Amino acid sequence: MRFALNIDHIATLRNARAATQPDPITVALIAEQAGVDGIVVHLREDRRHINERDVRLLREIITTKLDLEMAAVDEIIKIACDVGPELATIVPERRKELTTEGGVNVLDDISHLKETIIDLHNAEIEVSLFIEPDIEQINASAEIEADFIEIHTGVFSNAISEEEQYDELEKIRLATRHAKKLGLGVNAGHGLDYQNIKIFRELTDIDEVSIGHSVIARAAIVGIDRAVREMIRLIDYR
Ligand code: PXP
Numbered sequence: 001m002r003f004a005l006n007i008d009h010i011a012t013l014r015n016a017r018a019a020t021q022p023d024p025i026t027v028a029l030i031a032e033q034a035g036v037d038g039i040v041v042h043l044r045e046d047r048r049h050i051n052e053r054d055v056r057l058l059r060e061i062i063t064t065k066l067d068l069e070m071a072a073v074d075e076i077i078k079i080a081c082d083v084g085p086e087l088a089t090i091v092p093e094r095r096k097e098l099t100t101e102g103g104v105n106v107l108d109d110i111s112h113l114k115e116t117i118i119d120l121h122n123a124e125i126e127v128s129l130f131i132e133p134d135i136e137q138i139n140a141s142a143e144i145e146a147d148f149i150e151i152h153t154g155v156f157s158n159a160i161s162e163e164e165q166y167d168e169l170e171k172i173r174l175a176t177r178h179a180k181k182l183g184l185g186v187n188a189g190h191g192l193d194y195q196n197i198k199i200f201r202e203l204t205d206i207d208e209v210s211i212g213h214s215v216i217a218r219a220a221i222v223g224i225d226r227a228v229r230e231m232i233r234l235i236d237y238r
Pocket of ligand 1: 089
């Protein structure tokens, strides 16, 4: 299981004072040296954290893999095609949400998403769709030739009882198996932290986890290098 670090909240902190520090570029480089497999940023339409300068500089500087989270809207698709991340992860976007709430409904928007995937493929960018662990959503993702799905782990992460957590883990396990049979790569993320990753890592078929808030929050206390290494140790516990 690979680990990609989402650094949006470094930019949140920077933007809180309209300042230049902390710079997500510096953090990405330290995270790479600490062993992450990729850097994830979400270029939102409202630019509340990451901005275009960040995406362009990251593209030039990082040596692992850039995963650009984005809504399937013309302005951002154009930027993505120009910048050329290795992966574009399509997420739904609502201005008022605190963070991405729920997955994309592929069935509801299938022709537009299909066109988006074609545009990104033409720019040699692989595409991942952020979806719920739902068989119909997975089938639709394969049908429109997504390369990956990213399974939304919010229900798992927010589960209060262990029973609820294991029920959701099982659902994600079955969804992963189904997606792999259809030839899709499988990433996962949302709300994963230093506690629940100890259970989530049982899903060894998942290609990559995308983790942001918990690691950036820990980095505020122990520094980015140590926060990343601690998470890697938990993911690679075997
Ligand atoms: N994956 C996707 C698609 C997301 O939108 C987010 C949140 O930006 C994450 C993963 C990471 O979630 P968290 O910050 O809760 O670790």
